[in-house]
Amino acid sequence: MTQRKRLSNTQGRRSDPLEEDDSDLTFTQPSTSQVQRGLDKFTGSQMDQKAAEVIQYILVKDQKKIPVRRADLVKHVLKDYRYIYPEIMKRVLQTFDQVFGLKLVEIDTKNHLYILINKLEPQEGAAGPPNPKMGLLFVILSLIFMKRGAVKESECFQCLLYICGERHEQFGDVKKLVTDEFVRQRYLECVRIPHTEPVEFEFHWGQRAELEVSKAKILDFMGELHNQDPQTWSQQYKEAHAPPPAAPSTSQPNHSQR
């Protein structure tokens, strides 16, 4: 058996605001001989060039914080190089690490979605002018965290209404920012609450938030806000200072070689 098709999209895909809804079928697990032929066919500098294209592609997506799908990467960029995908990605990861200080992480192992996260320690007020949207996001994430992981949509909007009104000078439509942008960027996850009529939703932390935002920092922030020792929220404190769960399947986009 040389080729196994990945039928990852057979389970009903949840409506995903990604641009292209194409299956992962374009990526076929290469056989060893295909890999070898690929490696023979392309020179080192050709592979570097292809890696450069992959990097460009991922950076463009990342600018809008849209996760990259492996299927799109293969279809639009790798093309003939698909059989040596791991070899190309090795170069890509190395460059992200050494030149940009970024790390490519798979956030969805079923649909093979990747995002870039920062390897450098976040700095207050670094990276140019502060981003007010991120401030708002931080508030929402704090709210969810203090409520042990989930906040009803209606409750969240009530709180935001209180903080910044319905339309904000800089954000425009606040609701839209939260439900469209933050959810698309995977900072938030919007989940239907089962057995509700009319239908109700709640917000959870999205995968990007889990990877990029420190719960301990959030708790410190809450402590300062309420002038209270963070340790008094014992549950949250335990969660914030727990050892990180098994590291997110690192970088090397999985290629199960048998």
Next chain:
Amino acid sequence: MPPHLGDSHRRFLQSMMSNSVMDEQQARALYQHCCDIHKAQCVPDKLDDFIETINSKLQPMFMQIRKGMSEDNGQQYYALVNMAETDVTRMSSDYADNELELFRKTMDLIVSSENGKVSSTDVLNVADTLTIKKLKKSEAEQVLNRLVQDKWLNEKRGEFSLSIKCIIEMEPYIRRMYEDQLKMCHICHNVAFQCQICDSPTCGIKIHNPCVARYFKGRVEPRCPACDEFWPYEIPGISFYISIYKST
């Protein structure tokens, strides 16, 4: 030995990625800041060497941090540029095809103008001649607003000019596209849009307004650096001197 890239360089690069364009003062402050965080040595007037080190690692990706002078205030600006795609199509994820056509036509008008500017009336008139899909006047106005907001165009009193971000990022494209129509500055040898042109019919060299200010500063009788004819224009005023002072 190739220069070594440290976390201070990486942090600087990340900031360049999230800010589309940065003036020299901001870039200097950022350089200092990145060095402080990572306890790297910061030599105040070595910003360009620092950037050169980053560029040497970006080169295989066809990316580069480029510098350019604003034609409005003579200040230097920095932007991270994707050299693999320096034409207008790079904007295709943000603009529809007919909107890009309008932008191209606006560029055409600016390049072929005497003074590097085009009036909004002239731009709105070409909106009628788009080949892909015509834009209504109100739609075209909105597109222009977005182009200003996204910092591709500058707008001043109903006239549009190319922004510094546009000039830095698209210079290779502009040079290729408009080859013989382009004016080059006699002083700094870069593309010039808003400039003064020597009056002498056999000479006709061009000089950017800020370059004029810098070159003729303190000279009693301004003369063309190429043909030595009298330079008949007003030398850009005090505001230029101030901004030039700040940047040197």
